[in-house]
Amino acid sequence: MEQVIKISELDKNFKYQILKEPGGEGLLKCFACGTCTASCPVREVDEKFNPRKIIRMAILGMKKEVLENEFIWLCAGCYICQERCPQDVRITDLMGALRNIAVKEGFIHPSFVAQIDFLHKFGRLYEVTEFDNKKRVKNGLPEIKHMPEEIQKIFEETGVAKFVEGEQ
Numbered sequence: 001m002e003q004v005i006k007i008s009e010l011d012k013n014f015k016y017q018i019l020k021e022p023g024g025e026g027l028l029k030c031f032a033c034g035t036c037t038a039s040c041p042v043r044e045v046d047e048k049f050n051p052r053k054i055i056r057m058a059i060l061g062m063k064k065e066v067l068e069n070e071f072i073w074l075c076a077g078c079y080i081c082q083e084r085c086p087q088d089v090r091i092t093d094l095m096g097a098l099r100n101i102a103v104k105e106g107f108i109h110p111s112f113v114a115q116i117d118f119l120h121k122f123g124r125l126y127e128v129t130e131f132d133n134k135k136r137v138k139n140g141l142p143e144i145k146h147m148p149e150e151i152q153k154i155f156e157e158t159g160v161a162k163f164v165e166g167e168q
Contacts, residue, residue: 078092
């Protein structure tokens with residue numbers, strides 16, 4: 001089924017926003033040859049990730065469709081696309097630029113929200129329980145103290161706290 005896009009919904013300045021973002025400089029060098037898509041291991045697993053299509057959508061100004069979609073978060077960072085691109089488009093860097101813009105605009109992948117939530121609650125990416133600390137002491141390791149206050153302060157100062165689950 002084809003998607004209908006209204007011209008009034010396109011953002012003609014989106015490509016320029018990407019070009020200003022570190023990693024987005026090569027956006028307009030792409031001439032949609034498809035080499036990146038053909039060599040992408042992520043594309044083999046998930047058809048949603050199509051670098052050529054994502055670049056085309058960005059150039060056309062489909063800002064909302066690009067930034068709100070999960071596919072910009074799927075790039076594995078393997079650099080195969082960059083190594084094979086005849087126009088030297090740095091696609092992995094470009095996906096990073098798109099993710100940076102998405103976060104600045106308030107679109108963040110749920111997996112990162114979960115990581116932020118854990119950091120906020122525990123000061124690390126996983127909870128260290130009393131049982132874990134007893135095992136550490138038994139093996140001659142020091143206990144890990146529960147001190148998320150420092151992380152919470154950093155989150156408040158940097159604005160990351162707005163992404164903590166339940167505080168959005």
